[in-house]
Amino acid sequence: MPSMVRRPFFWIITLAVLAFALAPVYGNDVSLRESLLLDALYITLASNLNLMLGYAGYVNFGSIVFFGLGGYICVWLVNSYKWTLVPSLAVAGVCVSGLALIFGLGILRLRGAFFALSTIGVIEAVQAFAENFTPWGGSSGIYLPASIFTPLGGPRQALWVIYFIMVGVMGASLYLSYAIKTSKFGLGLLAIGQNEDAAAILGVPTARYKAMVYSVSAFLPAIAGGLYFFKSAFIQPSDAFDLSLSTEALVVGMLGGQGTVTGVAIGAFLYEELRGYLLTSSTFANFQLVVSGALLLVIVLFFPGGLMGWIYSRFPRTQKVLE
């Protein structure tokens, strides 16, 4: 890692994270904080999905399963076992990552469209499990009492704590994406994404690498899910395993530029801001999926490299600085 600290991109990430953390503190702007919290969530989901989609070239529709399962495990531990937030988040992350490793060893034998379809199957299966698992409240879900915020200093302060943790998770996602991209593991993943058979013949342990990246890409989204549903104090299967959020994370990746760290983060930020506007505007209410569909079409047709692809081709020098 020391070599990473010497590169400008490391400091660009650090500055972005600090800006996120401090912007709402200045002026105590609660509505800005709520909006940035969702941005941080989208950046986390999209960056981790990018490890699969942009690096290893596997379309994962089921990334939302990590988020939802993380949410369930965290909320369940807080509710039924009276755990505090941080250990619940850690356990949620580790469990979901471990489950992903087991799932991954199975479904990553499939390729292309077959893999993509199987990930939708994973969503359905996990959602059906949650709907029928009594300790998780079945289809009506789990409600948390307001008292859960007391250890964090009451609801008002708890929301700030949650926000800072979310920004931390976002920062960790960005550093992780960057660290993987500049590592041997990352090179192997990129090779798999380009031509899996050729990569294997060159010596890349494809099965192990794919399972590893699938598992790694589950960890931070699970923690983000835990935070998100802890904050809502309510979780139910249809919110936790919403396919449209998975699809949006894919669109965000393509919008920003798959395989890039910066592009995916900016894509997620812009998309979430746009979505926030569409959701609250009276003309476009419930219209955001139509917009994401149209966006996807335009990107695939005219900007296959996404935002970063376009920037790289216009300003080739940025390629050396922005990963």
Add this chain to the structure above:
Amino acid sequence: MTALLEVEKVSKRFGGLQAVKDLTFEVREGEIVGLIGPNGAGKSTLFNLVNGVFAPDSGRISFGGADITGEKPYKVARAGLARTHQIVQPLTNMTVLDNCAVGACFGRENLPLHRAYEAAREAMAVVGLSDRAHVLALHLTIAGKKRLELARSLAARPRLLMLDEVLAGLNPTEVEHMIGVIRQIRERGVTILMIEHLMQAIMSLSDRIVVLNFGQKLAEGVPAEVAQHPQVIEAYLGNPKLAAELQGSGEHV
């Protein structure tokens, strides 16, 4: 000279097609062995069996004394056996340098990233791709892609290099350059097993030649012997004029 690669009684069947049958041969340390035979003789299948793309139905393959029969391709690569593909398989959206670094990173020496880039640059210099380091592999010409295949497998610093028709589709100047490169690789102590259809080239490069026909070994020996072998002329060359040309090639090239 000790045997580096030993193929013993290896067979492979695809449905009704017996692609390779009871094939036995060896490649000794430091040699260039040519593998020739008509289309469909089982040459590429043999490569796929050796480097683990397919597992043989029967028989045994050992490399450097260790049994590698049915071993996964990435393990075979790590053991020090690299190959090129007849139909080029570049990592299209990666630079030439990155392509070669993948070979170096995951090859025999299992190099860390920064050393892998050194090995990659070295291999690119050998095949003459240094000036294209930052070009995306998809933008290379076919000759460039063939060189990339070679550079990438060379960057792995293999003990044995299997070349699957690296000369096919190249113009005479490019062929000549590539032959020079192959000689240079051998001088670095890399053993080579190569499939080739360009007769003059393989006759002049190889120390020994193995001839396959219908998945079986038809003949084996030094180029001059093989070229005069009546069964080889009949089964593979057919044309007596070409045979005469071959017999003369040992002296000319």
